[in-house]
Amino acid sequence: MKRAKKRFEANKLGVMSVEETRKKMVEMIGVNKIYADHDGHGSNHVVKDLNLSVYEGEFLTLLGSSGCGKTTTLRMVAGFEEATSGTIHVEGESVGSKEPFERDVNTVFQSYALFPHMTVHDNVAYGLKMKKVKKPEIKKRVEEMLELVQLGGFEKRYPSQLSGGQKQRVAIARALINQPKVLLLDEPLGALDLKLRKQMQIELKRLQKKLNITFIYVTHDQEEALIMSDRIAIMDSGVLQQVGDPTDIYENPKTKFVATFIGETNLFEGSVAEVSGDAIGITVESGGFTVKGANFAAGELITVSVQPEKMLYSATPVPGFALQGLVKDQVYVGSILKTIVVLSDGQEVKIERLAGQELPKNGLVYLFWNDADAKLIRDMDSVVYEAAENVTL
C-alpha cells in the first residue's frame, strides 16, 4: 500500500490536465449489455450505460469485484460479444459491425488460451501468419518478441511444457506481435503466485511504456490497480462508479463503494442535522460530529469516510465530536498496529498506528479527525430518492 501511495505522488503532477489533448483510442458511449437468461426469456443486465474513454498510450485498469461485468466489457471491445445498445469506437471509428478479426485490438485471455498443438514459436507467429507476413520476417519478429518477454530459446516447446508464468508471457507475446493499437488484458496475472505476480506487474508496465500501447487491464486486485495504472475505472454491478488517477480515487472516493473497495476505510453513515456556513452538523446512530463541506442541505443522507491511519483518539471529549467507543482488539501486522474500537451501535472503527502506540486495553476513547481527512460522500440512494420525488406523473 505504501509503495502504491508513493507512486501517486509521482503521478499527480504530470497526468491530470493532459488528458483532453490526447487521442481517444477507445471510446464507449452509452454501452449496455443484457444477457438473455438460459431459457431465452428474462434478462440479466450486466453492463449499465457505460461511458468511458481510453487515451493513446494509457494504462487504464477496470477494477471491480467478481461478476461486475469487467470481462463482458472487454469482450465487447474485442468483438466477442455484441453490445445490446450503445456504440464502441476504436480510434474514432465505430466497430459495432466489425468481426473480432477485423479489429485492431488484441486480447490476453484470463485462461491464456494458448494453442495446445503448436509450439511457442508457432503460437507467437500465428498473428503474423494470418497477416501473410513473409517467413523470414516472421522468424525474426518472433525471436525479437520472445526476447522482449524473456523467453528466448523456448521456441520449440509446447504450451504443456511451460510454467504458468512462461505461458503468461507467451500469451502476451502472441497478443503483442501484431502491434495492436489497444491491448486488452483480462486478469492476466490472476493465476500466478504472489512473487511472480509482483515481478510480472513490473515487466508488463515496462513493456507497455516501451511499446507505447494502450492497455485496458482488468483486475479485481486493488493494490495491483493502484501500482500499475495511469487511470482506474471502478465498476460495481455493471455501473461505472468513478474514473480517475490512483491518487484521485484513493483520496477522493465519490461513492461508498469506491471508498470501501480502495483500501480499508471507516464509513460513518448519517444525515445532515444542520448547516451553518461551511460547517455541517451530522448525526449518526452512535453520536454526531461536525465536518467542513459545501452544497449539503439539512435532512440529506451523507456518508463520511475516514481512513484508518487518519483516525485520531483522545481520552477526553473533543469539541465538535461525539463519538465514543471501547477499545476491542489490537493486532500487530508487521510494524503496523491495527486497533478496533467499537461504537455504541456496534460499528467497528479501524485505527492504524505505528508500533508502540497502544491504546488502553478495554478503555473508553473519544474519536476524532482533522477536517481535511474526512471525505464527504453524497449518498447515491438519497440522490435517487430526490430524483424520484421530482418526477411529475
Place this chain on the structure above:
Amino acid sequence: MNKKLKKRIFKVSGTSFCALVYAFLFLPIVVIVTNSFNATTTKPYQTWKGFTFDWYVRLFDGSNASLLDSFKNTIIIAVTSTLLATVIGTLAAVGMYRYTFRGKSVIDGMLYIPVVIPEIVIGIALLTIFALVNVPRGMLTLILSHVSFSIPFVIFNVRARLAGYDNSIEEASMDLGAGRIGTLLRITLPVLTPGILGGALLAFTLSIDDVIISKFVAGNTYTFPLKVWDSIKSGVSPAVNALSTLILIGTIVFVVLTQSNLLKSEKRKSFKKKRKAR
C-alpha cells in the same frame, strides 16, 4: 523364508495366468494362419496335409474372384461409411457442445439407444425402411446402414475430446486475425484430431466386420464377412484363411506404425517428468 516362497508362488502363478490369457487370445489366430498354409484340398479342410503357398497364389489367380470381390466391397463400404460417419458425427458433436437448444438432453440420450439396441433389431428396422421406400438392396443400403450405426461412436469419441476443450482458443485465433473457416481448419480440427481419428478408426472396424445388420440389407451383394459366413456350411476354404492372414498382417503394420508414434510422445512426456524431477 516363508515370505520368499510366497513371493515365488505368486510370481509363477501370475506368469502362467498371463500366458494362459494370451494363449486364449492368440491361439485362434495361430490356427487361422497355420491353416492358410495347409496343403489339403478336401473338405472340410481341417487335417494337416503339408505346407504350401498355394492358397495365396490361388487367391489371386482368378479361382477366388468372388472372395476378392467381396473383400473389395467391404473396403469400399468401410471407407465410404467411415468418411461419412466421421464428418457427420464430428459436426454433431461440435454442434451439441457449442449450442444449447430445446430438447438437447433428449437428443443426447437418444444417441445411446442405437448403441445398446440388439443389432438384429436395427437390421430388421433398416430392412423395413428400405423396403418401404423401395430402395434396392445393395452397396447403397449397406453404406447407409453402416453410416447410421457408426455415427454415435464417432460422436462419443469426439465428445470425449471436447470435454477438455477450451473455447477461448477459437476466440484467440479470431482475435489474432483468422476468420471462421481459418479458425476451424487451423485450431478446432487439429485440436480435436485425436478424437476424430479414434472415432473414425472405430467406425472403420465396426463396418469391416459387421455381419448381422449387413445380412439384412445386403441383397445380393456380398461383403467379406458375409462371404465367410456363407462358406461355413461347406467348410472354410484355406483361401479365406489366406486372405484373413493378409488382413492380419496389414492390421499389425498399421498398429505398429500408429503405436510407435504414441510411444514417441510417451517418451517425450517421461523426458519432461525427468526434467521436472531434476
